[in-house]
Amino acid sequence: MLDFxxxxxxxxxxxxxxxxxxxxxxxxxxxxxxxxxxxSGFIPSVFILNCLLDLYCKxxxxxxxxxxxxETCDRDLCSWNIMISGYAKVGRVxxxxxxxxxMPKRDNFSWTAMVSGYVRHxxxxxxxxxxxxxxxxxxxxxxxFMVSSALSAFTAIQALGIGKExxxxxxxxxxDSDAVVWSSLCDIYFxxxxxxxxxxxxxxxxxxxxxxxxxxxxGVLNACAVETSEDLGTQVHGYxxxxxxxxxxxxxxxxxHMYSKCGDIDNAKKVSDLMPHPDLVSWxxxxxxxx
Numbered sequence: 293m294l295d296f297x298x299x300x301x302x303x304x305x306x307x308x309x310x311x312x313x314x315x316x317x318x319x320x321x322x323x324x325x326x327x328x329x330x331x332s333g334f335i336p337s338v339f340i341l342n343c344l345l346d347l348y349c350k351x352x353x354x355x356x357x358x359x360x361x362x363e364t365c366d367r368d369l370c371s372w373n374i375m376i377s378g379y380a381k382v383g384r385v386x387x388x389x390x391x392x393x394x395m396p397k398r399d400n401f402s403w404t405a406m407v408s409g410y411v412r413h414x415x416x417x418x419x420x421x422x423x424x425x426x427x428x429x430x431x432x433x434x435x436x437f438m439v440s441s442a443l444s445a446f447t448a449i450q451a452l453g454i455g456k457e458x459x460x461x462x463x464x465x466x467x468d469s470d471a472v473v474w475s476s477l478c479d480i481y482f483x484x485x486x487x488x489x490x491x492x493x494x495x496x497x498x499x500x501x502x503x504x505x506x507x508x509x510x511g512v513l514n515a516c517a518v519e520t521s522e523d524l525g526t527q528v529h530g531y532x533x534x535x536x537x538x539x540x541x542x543x544x545x546x547x548x549h550m551y552s553k554c555g556d557i558d559n560a561k562k563v564s565d566l567m568p569h570p571d572l573v574s575w576x577x578x579x580x581x582x583x
Contacts, residue, residue: 294580303334303337307340307343309325310343313347313348317351319347319351322344322348323356338368338370342368342370342389344360344372345357345371346374349374349377349378349429352553354384355377357374357375358375369395369397369402372430373401376391376395376405376406377401379391380409380412380413381450383413385410385415392406403422403426406417407423409424410422411524431575432563471567477493478490478493478494478512482511482512482514490511490512491515494508506542508540513549514546516528520555521554522551525547528545532547544563544566545571545574548567548573548574548578549573549574549577551581552577552580553577553581557578560577560578
């Protein structure tokens with residue numbers, strides 16, 4: 293279509309085409325749109341350039357993304373964030389960090405993308421170091437995704453002391469009202485073997501009136517299985533039943549695992565029978581329980 297257009301199309305046309313290419317992950321067609329944009333004499337806004345930059349990153353064509361980024365004179369904060377996120381998601385954290393360090397200005401997205409990139413690609417020490425640097429910057433608030441990423445790093449390196457430090461920080465800034473953060477905090481104690489403290493934290497969580505998510509239930513049920521604490525596991529099961537947990541969820545598999553580890557095969561079988569499609573974890577737990 294563009295080949296038959298003599299004058300430069302409107303910005304809305306290019307924007308719509310780039311968006312269509314993005315949804316279809318049509319990299320080849322997107323490059324044709326980009327070439328036409330250059331040859332037609334059209335001067336794109338930073339918004340359209342960022343859309344194209346985002347497309348290249350999501351299609352993992354980082355060479356094209358970097359070239360466009362380098363050619364763009366009026367790039368904004370969004371341009372930097374797109375590039376950092378693009379590199380971080382595919383594991384090229386050195387390139388992401390190089391861009392991050394060269395940013396004229398950063399926002400919460402910049403910090404979160406970099407910290408979560410380190411966590412996602414098994415570099416918890418670097419995530420931890422960057423998180424502490426971030427805490428020293430005035431005006432930067434910790435949002436739940438940032439805190440969850442940091443807590444994942446602490447869990448990975450079993451840094452309970454630092455986890456407690458962040459726990460205090462979370463409470464101080466008011467993020468203790470978020471289920472995702474609570475789940476991550478509980479995981480730190482469970483993974484470190486401090487299960488009594490983890491159970492106490494879970495109890496505080498329930499008293500707060502917030503509703504746990506599936507990840508929270510999985511963490512506490514797995515801890516119950518390790519401790520063969522069926523009484524507590526049964527109480528958690530009762531709470532899950534009262535709030536109507538999803539039998540399709542992986543929390544149901546954790547229930548089967550918990551009952552099997554505690555030697556209560558009857559209840560393990562009952563939970564398994566209620567699952568529409570028992571998974572491998574559930575079947576394995578039952579088999580081990582019967583054996």
